[in-house]
């Protein structure tokens with residue numbers, strides 16, 4: 357259960373202040389599937405970073421399961437991230453010099469699993485996204501869609517309760533897009549909370565709730581509008 | 587996978603940028619290890635040479651400079667043989683024995699050799715007798731001082747092979763020759779054989795035991811025979827004086843110079859001092875090379891690390907998003923620096939040791955053994971330098987804004 361309490365995020369660059377996220381109050385219950393839409397530069401990524409414990413707000417609190425994220429030390433916040441939150445990126449962000457299996461192992465390395473657990477878990481996750489036969493492939497030996505599926509497997513490795521995705525389908529063709537969205541839906545059905553930034557109307561339709569951001573101001577897209585669109 | 591396998595895998599997959607900085611570190615350690623190694627063994631050799639030679643003094647023609655005690659007579663300059671008699675008659679305190687030498691080039695069966703003329707002690711003794719001097723205790727020097735166990739204490743050194751260690755001989759006939767061990771092997775000659783030198787036939791009196799010096803490659807004959815055959819007249823290249831230790835260090839040099847003002851008098855320790863000074867200089871230079879190359883290495887490691895960090899911003903951000911703490915990221919880079927430093931130090935030690943092993947005998951005529959303590963120093967310093975040089979880049983990596991993972995490409 358997430359709640360943003362009076363969160364404001366301002367950037368200061370070259371003496372100029374940009375309000376990326378204006379005063380926002382928002383609740384995201386457990387097992388929600390939220391799509392964040394909005395024009396470029398409206399603060400979508402900023403919001404996702406705030407939720408992920410990667411970016412401290414200028415004021416206000418980001419509370420996850422009763423814990424104010426930015427009241428924690430960096431180390432504790434890192435720990436929360438490694439146990440509860442998984443990320444999916446537009447550009448996949450696989451480590452190019454590691455194989456698919458090794459990439460999936462990274463969160464497990466970071467949380468201190470032993471080698472055998474790492475390998476078994478990574479193999480199971482890759483199987484889950486249908487890449488059991490690509491375990492020893494390097495990222496550059498795989499298609500974009502396959503790379504994003506490896507990234508999905510990596511996100512699942514630590515079994516996070518929340519998945520934060522920034523334009524997960526942005527770099528994919530329509531067919532693969534569909535496939536990735538199906539996986540995300542499946543993860544949602546497994547009980548996870550999913551927050552997904554997207555430009556893609558079709559992708560947003562997989563979500564159960566849509567939030568529109570315009571110039572840092574949040575507005576809820578009416579549920580019935582969404583239902584109607586779907 | 588362990589955290590360190592992340593470092594190794596990255597190094598393994600993208601070795602090139604790190605190799606260049608590794609080379610600088612390795613060369614620094616190589617220079618240090620090679621020079622230090624040679625220097626240490628050279629110093630040991632000098633110390634043992636000094637032990638073997640005792641407190642000998644060389645009387646040389648003026649304007650002769652020399653680096654190597656054993657080649658003191660190879661400079662081609664001469665002085666009158668009468669100096670020898672003059673010294674013998676002066677009966678300076680501390681002088682135990684005199685050994686004049688004259689070197690000429692000759693050949694045996696067209697093999698070029700160095701023929702050294704030496705004066706057996708019997709010559710002095712007859713001369714001294716002729717001059718009406720006492721033969722009882724010491725034929726050339728005074729009986730004062732420390733020479734109780736001196737070289738000419740009695741007739742027990744009748745064995746001609748004593749030339750090898752005591753640098754003088756009691757008797758040597760005008761048509762006899764003594765061979766160094768190496769040249770004897772080379773010529774295939776044995777005791778009792780006859781050889782022809784400068785058109786004169788000599789009988790081989792003995793072959794000297796091996797000494798490890800250039801004496802091994804020489805032939806020794808009577809000084810007067812050599813003078814006659816080479817047509818040099820009554821001259822010598824050097825007079826070696828076996829002196830009592832404490833006298834050699836003290837007054838003897840002064841009184842020798844006074845007695846023979848037209849000569850250069852130096853002690854073995856002076857000869858050695860030059861070598862010691864050279865060694866000291868080399869040793870300091872090696873630290874200088876080491877420091878410079880390590881600075882170069884450090885600068886190049888730092889710059890390679892910086893570019894490695896910016897090149898891997900996305901990777902680092904990803905690791906952070908996946909739960910890597912800033913400390914983990916710092917350690918990732920410092921760990922890499924440690925590996926580089928260790929490998930560079932070890933490589934430098936091995937390379938330097940091999941270099942010293944090859945060059946030691948060639949440059950300074952010393953046999954060199956590996957010195958494990960240099961391994962520790964080399965690895966320790968190289969690792970320290972690599973880690974220090976990588977500290978700021980590592981901190982920068984840890985301080986990266988993890989949000990950069992969201993920006994595409």
Ligand SMILES: Nc1ncnc2c1ncn2[C@@H]1O[C@H](COP(=O)(O)OP(=O)(O)OP(=O)(O)O)[C@@H](O)[C@H]1O
Nearest residue numbers: 367368369374376395396397398399400401402403
């Ligand atoms: N690190 C930063 N420093 C200064 N300003 C920033 C920074 N990151 C974002 N901004 C500004 O904050 C605003 C919101 O940026 P954000 O990246 O959240 O937008 P976005 O909705 O994700 O856009 P896009 O759809 O293009 O990804 C923009 O005006 C941007 O210029």
Ligand SMILES: [Mg+2]
Nearest residue numbers: 400401402992
């Ligand atoms: Mg964005």
